[in-house]
Amino acid sequence: MFLLSTTLALYYLGSLVNAQSSNENAISIAAIEAHFTGAGLVPSLLSSFDPSALITVTFPGVGAISPGQSLTKDRGTDPRNLLVPANSSVTLQGNYTLVMADADVVGADESVGQTRHWLVNGVTLTGSSPLNVSTTGGVAVTEYAGPAPPAGSGAHRYVILLLPQPSSFSPPANLSQPNVGVSVFHLTDYISTSHLGVPVAGMYFDVEQGTATATPSPTSPVVSSTLKPAASGSSSASSSASSSKSSSSNAAIRSGHSVLAIPVAVFSLLASYICL
């Protein structure tokens, strides 16, 4: 029943009216994009990841996790108060699907599928600034199941995504009813065949048990290649109503981004190696 109290919070890219907040969120958006790429989730799991919001995932006894944070297996249970707020510059209405999948270790062959640890359709956003993403009233196809990677298999990446669920949503028959147990599915096939939208927000964390016996795959040289597309993505998400404001804001986003996102991405890479 804890799932009923599970909530999600998203921080949305602010409008240019609130330039400071907007820049901070734009930098954070760019940072999470850099993390997804630095951890190899893009492009091996998702061909691209261009979120419009931030999601905070909170575990009891841990607090709100940072992207790629290493958790022990016992800490990866009962996520709640996954946060949110929103800003009205991004429309947040209707139904969403919440999913958590085990993307395995860096370099894993994602074409074989991912273990599905959580899948709730009909998630709604309630309250305001922050918004709670509530699973109450949704269809818990797969109830949350904490991570349990095989001992010695390395640091598995558990990815949580929030995706818009349009009225044309049509899940496969065997993933449309509650109480489907944990099993392997193909995340991106599920997203496309169900007609879900692109993720509006995402987070991931690592769990490893025992000592890895395999040599980790190197992560790609993502740092420089990630920053420019992320910055332009951030600026395009901003209002184009004011070109002069937009220019100065974009400059601030770029400079702030290069200051923050590079160490963040480097840290992510180092963390990956340390964990593996």
Ligand SMILES: *[C@@H]1O[C@H](CO)[C@@H](O)[C@H](O)[C@H]1NC(C)=O
């Ligand atoms: C959300 O899902 C509920 C229940 O399935 C449905 O009645 C409602 O029309 C959906 N809302 C939108 C905006 O699609």
Ligand SMILES: *[C@@H]1O[C@H](CO)[C@@H](O)[C@H](O)[C@H]1NC(C)=O
């Ligand atoms: C979100 O949900 C949490 C826990 O259910 C609750 O404490 C909090 O007041 C809610 N916030 C909003 C803005 O509804």
Ligand SMILES: *[C@@H]1O[C@H](CO)[C@@H](O)[C@H](O)[C@H]1NC(C)=O
């Ligand atoms: C659902 O059916 C597809 C084939 O249509 C199959 O590949 C998949 O394993 C099934 N998933 C579950 C959870 O039974």
Ligand SMILES: CC(=O)N[C@H]1CO[C@H](CO)[C@@H](O)[C@@H]1O
């Ligand atoms: C829902 C919400 O918080 N909307 C805010 C988005 O940002 C603008 C500009 O700061 C505010 O005026 C809105 O209230």
